[in-house]
Amino acid sequence: MKLIYAILASFLCMAVFVGWVALMPPEGLAVGGPHPDYPAMSIGGDGAARTRAIAAPVYLWQASVIVIASLFILLGVSPQRRTPLLFWLVGGAGAAMLAIWTLLFTSYLAAQASGETHYALGFPIPTAWMVYGVFLSHFGFCAIYVFGFRRFVYSDADEAAFQQLLQDKNDGAFTE
Amino acid sequence: MAEHRHLIIVFCVGVYMLASIGVGLWAIRRTHSASDFFVAGRSLGPLVVAMAVFSSTLSGFGFVGGPGLVYNSGLSSFWMVCAASLGYALAFFLVAKRIRLVAELRDTVSLPDVLAARYSSEAVRFMTGVTILLGVLGYLATQILAMALVLQSILSATAMFADISLVTCAVVSLSVLVFYSVTGGIVASVYTDLVQGLVMMLAGVMVVIAAANVFDGGLTEASQVIFRDDPETIMPFGALGMATSMAWFFMFGFGNAGQPHVITKFMMNRRVSDNRTILPITLLGYAVSAMLWISIGVVIHAAVIAGLTPALQSADQAAPVFLTAFANPWLAGVVFAGLFAAIMSTADAFLNIGAAAAIHDIPKALRGRAFGNELHWARIATVTIALAAAAFALYSHYVGGKLIAILGAFGWGMFAAALAPLVVIGLNWKRATRAGALAAISVSIVINIAVQIGAFSPPYAMAGGFVAMLVSFIVFIGVSLVTAPVPIADDLDRAMDI
Numbered sequence: 001m002k003l004i005y006a007i008l009a010s011f012l013c014m015a016v017f018v019g020w021v022a023l024m025p026p027e028g029l030a031v032g033g034p035h036p037d038y039p040a041m042s043i044g045g046d047g048a049a050r051t052r053a054i055a056a057p058v059y060l061w062q063a064s065v066i067v068i069a070s071l072f073i074l075l076g077v078s079p080q081r082r083t084p085l086l087f088w089l090v091g092g093a094g095a096a097m098l099a100i101w102t103l104l105f106t107s108y109l110a111a112q113a114s115g116e117t118h119y120a121l122g123f124p125i126p127t128a129w130m131v132y133g134v135f136l137s138h139f140g141f142c143a144i145y146v147f148g149f150r151r152f153v154y155s156d157a158d159e160a161a162f163q164q165l166l167q168d169k170n171d172g173a174f175t176e
Numbered sequence: 177m178a179e180h181r182h183l184i185i186v187f188c189v190g191v192y193m194l195a196s197i198g199v200g201l202w203a204i205r206r207t208h209s210a211s212d213f214f215v216a217g218r219s220l221g222p223l224v225v226a227m228a229v230f231s232s233t234l235s236g237f238g239f240v241g242g243p244g245l246v247y248n249s250g251l252s253s254f255w256m257v258c259a260a261s262l263g264y265a266l267a268f269f270l271v272a273k274r275i276r277l278v279a280e281l282r283d284t285v286s287l288p289d290v291l292a293a294r295y296s297s298e299a300v301r302f303m304t305g306v307t308i309l310l311g312v313l314g315y316l317a318t319q320i321l322a323m324a325l326v327l328q329s330i331l332s333a334t335a336m337f338a339d340i341s342l343v344t345c346a347v348v349s350l351s352v353l354v355f356y357s358v359t360g361g362i363v364a365s366v367y368t369d370l371v372q373g374l375v376m377m378l379a380g381v382m383v384v385i386a387a388a389n390v391f392d393g394g395l396t397e398a399s400q401v402i403f404r405d406d407p408e409t410i411m412p413f414g415a416l417g418m419a420t421s422m423a424w425f426f427m428f429g430f431g432n433a434g435q436p437h438v439i440t441k442f443m444m445n446r447r448v449s450d451n452r453t454i455l456p457i458t459l460l461g462y463a464v465s466a467m468l469w470i471s472i473g474v475v476i477h478a479a480v481i482a483g484l485t486p487a488l489q490s491a492d493q494a495a496p497v498f499l500t501a502f503a504n505p506w507l508a509g510v511v512f513a514g515l516f517a518a519i520m521s522t523a524d525a526f527l528n529i530g531a532a533a534a535i536h537d538i539p540k541a542l543r544g545r546a547f548g549n550e551l552h553w554a555r556i557a558t559v560t561i562a563l564a565a566a567a568f569a570l571y572s573h574y575v576g577g578k579l580i581a582i583l584g585a586f587g588w589g590m591f592a593a594a595l596a597p598l599v600v601i602g603l604n605w606k607r608a609t610r611a612g613a614l615a616a617i618s619v620s621i622v623i624n625i626a627v628q629i630g631a632f633s634p635p636y637a638m639a640g641g642f643v644a645m646l647v648s649f650i651v652f653i654g655v656s657l658v659t660a661p662v663p664i665a666d667d668l669d670r671a672m673d674i
């Protein structure tokens with residue numbers, strides 16, 4: 001299957017999940033409400049009530065975003081350099097993102113159910129997954145770029161090919 | 177020292193502004209042509225490009241609006257920050273190399289230049305140029321207003337300037353911005369970005385240290401205070417909930433690669449291979465600077481609940497109140513200078529791409545060639561755009577009205593929705609067509625304006641830019657697949673194989 005069809009299919013899936021959320025009637029303080037004591041401050045209120053209806057589609061929505069991001073990374077690599085190793089690396093990085101998203105999500109739902117949470121690195125566990133986990137989970141893609149630069153992004157052969165292209169252009173081989 | 181707090185802050189901001197003017201004077205000698213003015217002659221080293229990329233991304237919104245959003249609605253807005261590392265990864269994989277290759281191959285100076293070459297279409301150049309120009313006016317207006325308001329708040333706290341007007345502050349701050357942007361073009365812009373980036377990183381580190389010491393138990397105690405008041409606020413989706421947060425994540429993660437003021441920086445580096453160094457420096461700079469966003473927001477939110485400081489009347493007071501109540505005067509001075517740095521580093525980038533759209537792209541699309549003596553006209557355009565944006569800013573502040581709101585729709589979300597598909601996919605997929613490109617831009621404009629004027633309101637407070645961007649990606653691919661393929665110029669075809 002061509003990569004672009006997979007990307008389009010993923011976008012359509014994402015649109016379906018977003019549409020699913022949009023069709024759910026908002027419950028509780030779905031997008032927050034004013035704080036009773038402090039102006040310019042909002043509260044979320046009963047978290048379990050407001051997330052019950054949309055939890056599943058939002059989880060799937062973000063999962064589709066992770067799939068799209070992984071496919072985009074593959075799209076950014078020239079077809080001849082999309083080796084099995086690259087697929088494994090990008091797949092692994094995407095799987096790590098998905099795992100962290102799942103841990104964040106399940107710990108959030110668990111905290112809502114119990115009304116309690118532990119703290120790590122300054123934040124409740126689900127929030128710590130977001131602040132540190134989500135941000136750092138994208139470093140997998142960055143690492144592939146930095147350490148695989150010559151293999152996947154721009155090799156010495158690519159540099160030579162580009163210099164040849166510039167030479168051909170200067171020699172009048174192309175008309176714009 | 178506390179009694180001299182305001183003078184220390186004025187001193188730090190003054191030193192920063194003088195440094196910016198100094199860079200502008202230095203850059204005059206390095207700006208001889210339109211290519212120098214718009215893309216620095218493609219001669220910049222990795223550190224300069226990296227700092228320019230991250231400081232252009234993190235505007236005054238991050239330094240004032242960010243903490244304000246956390247104060248107002250907890251952790252919801254932090255999804256914008258978390259998305260940055262994905263946004264940079266996508267931008268480097270999909271755009272950095274391609275745009276640099278096309279820039280050298282076709283001697284391009286702007287994003288519309290690149291897209292016109294890619295789609296062999298003057299219509300695409302025109303639509304992109306107009307979108308950028310309108311976006312620049314809208315976005316720049318908000319940045320200029322922010323600069324003026326912050327300067328007024330700083331100066332009015334001193335006895336000498338207690339009654340200073342907003343207009344005077346706009347004139348002063350705009351003069352500095354315009355001076356170095358006009359004299360040195362993008363050369364001055366990126367070298368001031370270097371200074372600005374370093375100031376922002378220093379501010380980020382110092383604020384985190386100060387914030388961690390407000391409560392005896394550090395950030396954990398601040399989080400516990402908020403949790404006891406309203407657990408959802410300190411949970412990962414904040415007070416605004418899941419859907420709003422995830423919409424922001426998508427828009428800021430995937431939209432970053434469509435921001436013309438950010439990705440044109442990729443055209444300026446000396447070598448393509450420098451990108452492998454630029455990415456980690458960019459990430460580090462952003463991560464360190466963005467710590468200010470969450471640490472001030474969380475701590476001031478908790479401090480108000482714990483009774484350590486009075487409740488704020490406006491969420492945008494979060495950063496200034498934190499600096500007044502909990503920061504050493506010198507730290508406050510550095511952070512206020514960092515705030516100006518954040519605003520100016522974005523504003524100068526917008527001025528530059530706006531000038532390119534006005535005197536290079538739109539004329540080229542309409543009459544087949546740009547103005548003669550582009551450098552001269554670029555400087556005139558820079559001043560004109562700055563004055564127009566300042567007029568819009570002051571008009572919106574004093575009078576209000578729909579016009580500025582509509583222009584505001586052409587800001588970040590508009591760039592993300594209209595340009596990201598054309599750049600991100602179009603530079604990597606040969607089958608993308610000009611019909612797809614024009615359809616994506618058109619649908620983005622329509623949705624953004626519809627949301628802005630209230631004709632359509634996305635459910636669950638999802639950002640209009642998010643809806644526009646999702647639709648735009650689908651339309652771009654779909655229309656490209658169903659329309660006849662357009663042959664790509666041979667040189668670009670070969671470049672896209674690399």
